[in-house]
Every structure is written in structure tokens, then in C-alpha cells.
Amino acid sequence: MDPAFFELHSGLEREGPGSEASTREALARCGPLPDAPRVVDMGCGPGASAITLARALPDARIVAVDTHGPFLDALTARAAAAGVGDRIETWHGSMLDYRPPEPVDLFWSEGAAYSVGVEAALKAWRPLGAPGARVGLSELVWLSADPPPALRATLQVEYPPMGDRETLRARVASAGWRPMSDVVLPARDWANYYGPLKARAAAMRSRAVDDPAMAAVLDEADAEAALYAAHGADYGYAFIVAELPGGSP
Numbered sequence: 495m496d497p498a499f500f501e502l503h504s505g506l507e508r509e510g511p512g513s514e515a516s517t518r519e520a521l522a523r524c525g526p527l528p529d530a531p532r533v534v535d536m537g538c539g540p541g542a543s544a545i546t547l548a549r550a551l552p553d554a555r556i557v558a559v560d561t562h563g564p565f566l567d568a569l570t571a572r573a574a575a576a577g578v579g580d581r582i583e584t585w586h587g588s589m590l591d592y593r594p595p596e597p598v599d600l601f602w603s604e605g606a607a608y609s610v611g612v613e614a615a616l617k618a619w620r621p622l623g624a625p626g627a628r629v630g631l632s633e634l635v636w637l638s639a640d641p642p643p644a645l646r647a648t649l650q651v652e653y654p655p656m657g658d659r660e661t662l663r664a665r666v667a668s669a670g671w672r673p674m675s676d677v678v679l680p681a682r683d684w685a686n687y688y689g690p691l692k693a694r695a696a697a698m699r700s701r702a703v704d705d706p707a708m709a710a711v712l713d714e715a716d717a718e719a720a721l722y723a724a725h726g727a728d729y730g731y732a733f734i735v736a737e738l739p740g741g742s743p
């Protein structure tokens with residue numbers, strides 16, 4: 495990955511659309527969990543969701559998994575500052591390779607399961623779950639039935655598995671989980687991501703004059719934000735929660 499990409503993406507609070515309110519709402523849709531749930535945040539990035547989960551579940555123990563070490567370092571520092579560092583540990587590696595010491599009660603993954611494929615992730619996590627385990631993940635979906643053809647073509651190239659909310663429910667079910675509920679992230683959650691990202695890109699722009707690689711990274715970030723600004727009614731993120739069939743926690 496280009497160093498300019500990591501420079502643009504370091505120091506941000508989150509690496510995708512989301513908010514504390516949406517994390518809490520999705521968590522509430524999971525229903526009751528054990529008193530001291532064992533939680534894994536897969537593709538945790540710099541830790542916004544892991545910290546929210548630690549605050550919302552005061553007796554939970556959370557493992558935050560990511561392939562990018564600097565995100566885990568940022569998460570560790572932020573969790574300590576938030577007073578929840580003693581309940582969050584990090585694991586550096588792929589969400590497909592993590593093996594928990596005990597069965598997991600709650601799998602979480604905000605805007606990250608796509609990186610290995612939602613179905614592959616859910617199938618890999620099934621045998622790691624405790625009876626009645628829950629999963630919450632956010633994933634790109636079509637919101638309008640009839641998006642502009644050029645937009646459909648662009649996103650089909652960018653992310654071929656993308657479907658509508660019903661398709662997402664079917665994808666989750668095909669991986670052996672029972673969908674419980676799903677909700678669309680509000681535009682505010684996208685502003686939480688693109689606002690700071692665009693500000694960072696603008697601050698780095700003067701250095702891109704003599705650096706084509708950096709210019710390409712900044713252009714791509716700006717184009718991505720502009721696409722959502724123009725078409726936020728046509729696509730978005732759905733946050734879906736599901737349970738392992740066959741038992742309560």
C-alpha cells in the first residue's frame with residue numbers, strides 16, 4: 495500500500511462511516527448478551543467501535559483485530575485515554591485467522607468484513623461462537639431500486655458483491671447466521687468519516703504538486719466523498735445484526 499495512503503489515513507477517529515449512536519443502536523438490536531460477554535471487533539481500525547462497545551458493555555472483554563499495526567497502536571492509546579484500556583486487547587492479523595481462547599459471544603465488524611468477503615467472514619466465525627452468539631456488521635448496500643446506470647456501473651466494478659438490504663440478509667443467512675434486524679446508517683455517520691478525511695486531504699494537497707502518488711491518493715479520497723455527496727440516497731451502509739441459530743446465550 496502507498497505510504498501516502500497510510501499518511502492520509504493515520505490519526506483519524508474512524509476509518510469508515512459510523513457513529514457512537516449507531517454502534518449503540520446496533521448493539522441494542524442484538525438483544526440480551528451474557529453478563530460479561532466476550533467480544534471480538536474484527537477489522538477494528540483505530541478503535542471507535544471497540545471503545546464504544548467497552549463503554550456500553552462495562553463487564554465485557556474485547557479483542558480488537560486488525561492487519562494494520564499502527565491502527566492497533568492508536569486504538570491502545572485511545573482506549574487507555576478513555577479509561578477502558580484494561581478491557582481491550584489487540585490482536586495483529588487477519589480476521590480469518592484469529593482464534594479466540596474461549597467461545598465468542600459477540601462478533602463486531604464495522605465496514606471491514608468486505609475486505610475478506612462477508613460470507614467468508616461469517617462462515618469462519620461460526621465455529622468460534624458461543625451458543626446464541628451474535629454478530630453485528632455494517633456493509634455497503636443499494637438503497638434505491640433504480641440507481642443511475644453510471645453509478646451502478648461504477649460501484650459494480652468497485653465492489654461486485656454489493657446488493658440491496660434484502661440481498662444482505664440473504665448473504666448473512668447463506669453463511670449460517672439468522673438475521674435479526676438491520677438499519678441504514680444516517681448521512682451524519684458518513685460526515686463523521688468524510689469530514690475529517692477531506693480536511694486531512696486538503697491539508698496534504700500542497701505537497702501533492704510534486705508527488706503524483708500522493709496526488710492520486712488524495713484525488714481518490716475526494717472522488718469517493720464526492721460520489722457519496724451526489725448519491726447518498728442511492729447507496730449507503732446497512733448495519734445488520736444476526737444470531738447463531740440453535741440456542742440462547
Ligand SMILES: C[S@@+](CC[C@H](N)C(=O)[O-])C[C@H]1O[C@@H](n2cnc3c(N)ncnc32)[C@H](O)[C@@H]1O
Pocket residue numbers: 507508509510511512536537538539540541542543559560561562565587588589590603604605606609610
Ligand atoms: C474501512 S476500515 C474500517 C475500520 C473500523 N472498523 C472503523 O469503522 O473505523 C477497514 C479495516 O479493516 C482492516 N482490515 C482489512 N483487511 C483485514 C483482515 N483481513 N483482517 C483484519 N482486518 C482487516 C483494515 O486495516 C481497516 O482497519
